[in-house]
Amino acid sequence: MNEEAVTTGWDAIEEQMKKLYGAQEPKHYGTVIPYMLGGKDPLDGLSAYKAENPLPHWHIVTFGFSELYEKESENKEYSGYGFELTFRVARTEDEEEPPMWALNLLQNMGRYVFSSGNVFASGDYLDANGPICLGTDTQLTALAFVEDPELPSVVTPNGKVEFLQMVGITEDELEAMKTWSTSGVLGASQTNLPGYITDLSRDSLLRIPSIAETVQRGLEQEGSNTGFLFVDQLAWEPGKSRLFSKTPTVLTLGAKQAGTVGKLLRGRLLKGKDLTLASQDLRVVLEPGAETGYEAGEQEVRLRLDEATADELSRKLLPKEDRIELTAYKGCIIQVVKTHIKDQDGNVVSTIG
Structure with missing residues (x-):
């Protein structure tokens, strides 16, 4: 296999991550059996980087929603589905490996997209109908999608790729996003949700009076973006x-x-x-x-x-x-x-x- 000829999409993603993390060697999790050959994991790989700001967390990026190798789709503007997912998950100081539930969740997102053809865009949300980490008592039961604040879109030889960050949210936060807007709720929560880092232990942000008031005022003044x-x-x-x-x-x-x-x-x-x-x-x-x-x-x-x-x-x-x-x-x-x-x-x- 000629690596230079077939990994241009993959290389473009890694180059974006290097701009953030320099020479840091990420924890990489590849797929043993390709999805097209009957493997269970649709994404070709996941890379997790240790990030320190604004709080210690894992910054995980997917490889597989876009065209990583040769151009195959007829859409010249976008590469594959046109995006890769990122996920920022709270990290303790002694953690040396990202949590497996987060990696599994990203692969599940791959299964959903590959099987349904439905794609994600900034401002979307998805109800998980249960904890995003199975077997825990976390209040996070849904996901929101927003442009990764540190990863601008990149134009690869296979087309444009956007980086969408998943954010774990609670049931009432999901309801607020439906009845007002995803960007509005997340914007009102920035101080209390720095970097949109997912922390399984957190409480609903709507329990904070100032955020709840901002959401209610936004709904009354602007109505809902959910058409x-x-x-x-x-x-x-x-x-x-x-x-x-x-x-x-x-x-x-x-x-x-x-x-x-x-x-x-x-x-x-x-x-x-x-x-x-x-x-x-x-x-x-x-x-x-x-x-x-x-x-x-x-x-x-x-x-x-x-x-x-x-x-x-x-x-x-x-x-x-x-x-x-x-x-x-x-x-x-x-x-x-x-x-x-x-x-x-x-x-x-x-x-x-």
């Missing part, structure tokens, strides 16, 4: 006319998402913005309008809500099983059903609603 929300439990059943009666139209929503959607209605529709809910088979577009009404196709439904109806629904949508009838939507019912949270083996570990 699209993926919803596992989403169904639409149009009403049917019978001889002496008519069954109502029913929109079904899972309890886990119901409370979030209720808050998003305030941050989107009451600010004049649309909100799209999407499952694998259906899209429901909620949009502000002078009058209530809906248009339904095979895979997309558009619901118009006037201000009073949007406000009413936002107050009634809660994370619990319910049957919601709206004043202005006489023939339409919102059915909130229980959400069963399952582990990787498909076992129900908790129920919402």
